[in-house]
Amino acid sequence: AQSVTQPDIHITVSEGASLELRCNYSYGATPYLFWYVQSPGQGLQLLLKYFSGDTLVQGIKGFEAEFKRSQSSFNLRKPSVHWSDAAEYFCAVGVSNTGKLIFGQGTTLQVKP
Amino acid sequence: EAGVAQSPRYKIIEKRQSVAFWCNPISGHATLYWYQQILGQGPKLLIQFQNNGVVDDSQLPKDRFSAERLKGVDSTLKIQPAKLEDSAVYLCASSLGGQGTDTQYFGPGTRLTVL
Numbered sequence: 001a002q003s004v005t006q007p008d009i010h011i012t013v014s015e016g017a018s019l020e021l022r023c024n025y026s027y028g029a030t031p032y033l034f035w036y037v038q039s040p041g042q043g044l045q046l047l048l049k050y051f052s053g054d055t056l057v058q059g060i061k062g063f064e065a066e067f068k069r070s071q072s073s074f075n076l077r078k079p080s081v082h083w084s085d086a087a088e089y090f091c092a093v094g095v096s097n098t099g100k101l102i103f104g105q106g107t108t109l110q111v112k113p
Numbered sequence: 114e115a116g117v118a119q120s121p122r123y124k125i126i127e128k129r130q131s132v133a134f135w136c137n138p139i140s141g142h143a144t145l146y147w148y149q150q151i152l153g154q155g156p157k158l159l160i161q162f163q164n165n166g167v168v169d170d171s172q173l174p175k176d177r178f179s180a181e182r183l184k185g186v187d188s189t190l191k192i193q194p195a196k197l198e199d200s201a202v203y204l205c206a207s208s209l210g211g212q213g214t215d216t217q218y219f220g221p222g223t224r225l226t227v228l
Contacts, residue, residue, distance in 0.1 A: 004155075032213040032214055034216075036219075041221070042221060043117070043204060043219035043220050043221045043222055044156070044204070044206075044219040045219075046216055046217075046218075049216065051214050090155050090156075092155070094212075094213035094214065094215075095213055096212065096213035096214075097212070097213070098161065098168055098169055098211055098212075098213070099144060099146075099161070099208060099210065099211040099212050099213055099215050099217070100146075100158050100161060100169060101146075101148075101156070101158065101217060102158075103155030103156050103157070104155050105153070105154055105155050106153075106154070106155050
């Protein structure tokens with residue numbers, strides 16, 4: 001069955017520190033992978049996506065993610081976190097023939113001053 | 114370009130009452146999705162429309178939930194009667210097509226509280 005796991009429910013980092021949010025997926029075919037961010041009271045905003053090609057993808061707001069097929073992972077990274085990055089982050093896999101998104105349970109990021 | 118619009122933004126009802134949510138997708142987007150997001154969880158797809166036809170409603174509790182997309186544009190999601198466990202944020206999203214490579218754009222959501 002298709003699924004997405006985000007092992008870390010809550011992460012706290014200091015402003016200016018680096019960040020890595022973990023995502024593991026289970027999907028039989030080539031996965032279409034997405035990272036979304038959700039700020040309080042807001043809808044989901046797409047950060048980046050991976051379909052094929054270069055396994056390191058760049059997104060908005062200085063985020064990047066690396067697809068590792070051997071580890072079934074698609075971890076999100078940022079070299080230097082800003083206070084405005086505090087939000088909830090969701091990893092998702094897109095079902096190829098319908099477009100349905102299967103989401104992980106999310107990781108809440110807190111940024112310390 | 115206008116984004117996905119949803120209304121109302123907040124709704125409080127008592128159990129066994131009915132409620133309806135409205136969604137207006139991005140102009141030209143053929144595919145529309147309704148997701149339910151329970152506190153502390155990721156969104157879960159309830160129903161997917163391609164134009165005005167249903168593509169996937171396998172996770173829609175059809176005994177109490179219904180949805181329609183007349184004329185292939187706006188959509189409404191209805192709950193009747195509501196239960197306590199229906200308290201959640203209901204997100205509407207749209208995309209140009211209905212493939213896994215299509216980016217979905219989300220509205221701000223409707224937060225439903227059932228008392």
